[in-house]
Amino acid sequence: MTVTDPAAQKPRVVSGAQPSADSLHLGNYIGAVRNWVQMQDDYETVYFIPDLHAVTVDYRPEELAHRTRVTAAQYIAAGIDPEKSTLFVQSHVPEHAQLAWALNCITGFGEASRMTQFKDKTQRYGNDAATVGLFAYPTLMAADILLYQAGLVPVGEDQRQHLELTRTLAQRFNHRFGETFVVPEGMIVKETAKIYDLQNPTAKMSKSAESPNGLIQLLDDPKVTAKKIKSAVTDAGTEIRFDRENKPGISNLLTIHSTLSGRTIPQLEADYEGRMYGHLKVDLAELVTSFITPLRDRTNELLADPAELDRILAHGAKRAREIASVTFKDAFEKMGFLPLAGGF
């Protein structure tokens, strides 16, 4: 099977980042959003804000709409062009939840129980707080991808298992009901697939970080960011060298530097030969703040005009539905549901 929808000119790409915090963080940017921006010219790109996913854990209703707009504004500020990419909010396209239901019905209970993110979150929030929604989260993610017949899904390392499940479900559906879905490939860029916490450089950078000092939020005050980088945990020894095993702190700082400066890791190792950890931190603080300051300004500019942002998202939802409704109708007909005479 080809990775393209027969109707599409270029292979299609789908991805999204949850609006579950007041800002995306540097791990989201380096591991995902940055790649999305670069893919816009060579692929047909579909980027969305998975707000249905954000309600699978405890959240505050009064914050959700704002966080959804913030995430959209951050995508655009980072370089997602709503003219080039289809940019929309997941809950505006009802086919996501509808197809997820169908996928729930071909997913084994044991299979869903093996998802490590579910197990981690259940441990963190406690069994009673874990909802059926959290359990079914990966099938909703599969629906997000399969509805668009995506060939490629650019994500960070932590989504690998969910993508594997998506592929399995696509194959299972196709086998049981007839060829319907493109079986997608993950695009996980090895070097940047996992950015680590600055205070605990063996854990991934995450919005649920133990200490806020380990997390760089893209909307943080740049002064705060500089301070966090300067107080990042480093390793024993003095040599600035990439060694994930023995020097996780320095390796993480080198990865972030390399991504934002465009210099390769060997170049950086040569640049910093004979210099101290402190030199690297000072330079990196400067590099990160000069990257996030314009991004933050642009995000705030976009947020100052929520009506325009909502208009962009409504336009995106319309385009998304044009694709999603075709796949959805095909999938439901193949499953044997009675078509609605005359349509809606």
Ligand code: TYM
């Ligand atoms: P989310 O919102 O947790 O993260 C968004 C993207 O950022 C990546 N990421 C990281 N990459 C490198 N280092 C890190 N420390 C780091 N933290 C996060 C994630 O891998 C992800 O690519 N389930 C998804 C959202 C989703 C989705 C989808 C993605 C819903 N439906 C369909 C792709 C396709 C999630 O929770 O990502």
